[in-house]
Amino acid sequence: MRHLITLIAAATAVTGLAAPAQAADCDVQCQLDLQHQNAVPRTSFYDPPASLPWALPGSVIRKQETTDYTAGPATRIMYHSRTSAGRDVAATAVVLVPKGKAPAGGWPVVVDAHGSSGIGGPCAPSLMKDLYHGNQMMDFVNSGYAVVAPDYAGLGTDGRPELVNKTAEANDVIYAQQAARRVRSDLSSRWVLWGHSQGGGAAMGVGERS
Template sequence: MALAAAVGVGPVASARADVVCDERCQAAWAQQRANAMPRTAFYDPPVPLPWAAAGTVIRREAAAGYSVPARVTRLLYHSRTGTGRDVAASAVVLVPSGQPPRGGWPVVVDAHGTSGAARECAPSLMRDLYHGDQMARFLGRGYAVIAPDYAGLGTDGRHALGDKVAAADDVVNSVRAARQGVPGLSRRWVVWGHSQGGGAALAVAERQVRRPVDGYRGAVVTSPAALLRETVGYAASRPGLGAFVALVASGAHVSDPRIDPARLLTAEAVGRLGSVRSGCLGVVSAVLGDLSGPGLVRSLDEPRFVRFLKANSVGTERVAGPVLLLQGQADSVIPVWMTDRVARALRGNGSAVDYRTYPGLEHDTYPGRVVGIDDGAMGDILAWVARRFGGRGAGRT
């Protein structure tokens, strides 16, 4: 059974009537709705989409209603799928108040972590912009922030989660679009990516070796989903992480429709995939979080899926540098041993990597419980970015 037949429509927990949206699921839906911005016709590209060069702006508008203090411009622009097909993608550009400095605001591009696979899961359709607290720290230092959604989030079509070529193109094409659509930006930019976005940031750094976009000053990469086969296998074995397996299976199906999630996941898990259609990460986690191991997975050795995971892993090829690679030692989603392997591989191929690990830091921050890598290491991130925009090389602060 293909994924398209397994997913439902609208805010339901599953395509199956016998799967109940429990209290945790209902709370996740309530949180998603409370944080949602209206998805307007702005996000609907022309049909058919007239071809244009990657990074060409389709439309732009001033946007308000976000919790991050900044002037916000919303962009719809041309990007590319992993196979090179022209596709529309959305982004927001945030700039500090006041006039830009001489030469323009230096730019931090946010390659966001996993938010979900539905159109509603675009960070630009969330009041907090998903990483808004951290964006505010960059804005406070006088940087502009470009925040692409990834194609299929916000816009029509489907999100090819895990496809590194598509993700890297969405990021670099958002830079090109922002330069067209928002005045006052510097040509200098760094990419900052966490988790799924950490993998995307490394994919950008790989792409810069072959097809550079001018002005690039380096990448900040935190707890990256870099080694996809290891990441999926680890998530499948851990209670509470089943959502990530389902979302990667969904993304692999979008990238290659011959990859059938029903060959990868159990009938029970496939029966709950309706949550992927309109629920974001919190909802999908609530719906699938009780499944792990043989209750979640039939087999992860399906040949096409294995090829997809291998082809879209990052951290083994040489990257354009420098790279600041950060990992929490208490991370329960991307364990430290995975990022240790990435750091060794990158150093071994001659990439310029500054790798730092942090005792006690988790994957994400849960107030009152744990501190995530981006919040716990933000002082080091800001210092490193400042040095990159100051023209000096990477190294410890």
């Protein structure tokens, strides 16, 4: 945890709707249409091995380069995390990096712990073209930071997410940035965590360990 240089937790009201920002004149059908238009098709990438072989947390299960997102080219990863009870579990995340050559020591990293996006597999931010709040991520990228955006185990992958369990979500955050560095050699070991809503709880969980 020595490489965690800053931690910002903004805890706001929790919402459960996986959708883009809602317009006042957009009714229920309109919202459903927006969600459909924003969806990234779920592929077999999100299916963990039938018998998940044990590995250290932060180990990479698979990676995939993608242009599915409005934020630009990205690397999608599946990695080993841990539940609140310490059980090995597969989780997914997305990695975005700035254009150009990384500075000496690699791109500094922002881990973006997202707010509540829903409780089912399709509610994973990595299954949304806008990454649930991709404009915010691009602000970081355009400022010279790589972004690691974990889904939280059970979103994207099969299984029931441990909703607002700060221990499980802190695991997903910590091990996502470790896995990201294993697939991107141009990332720095220095990282900062930004979390809001549900992600604010994840940030507090990480902070309690530092």
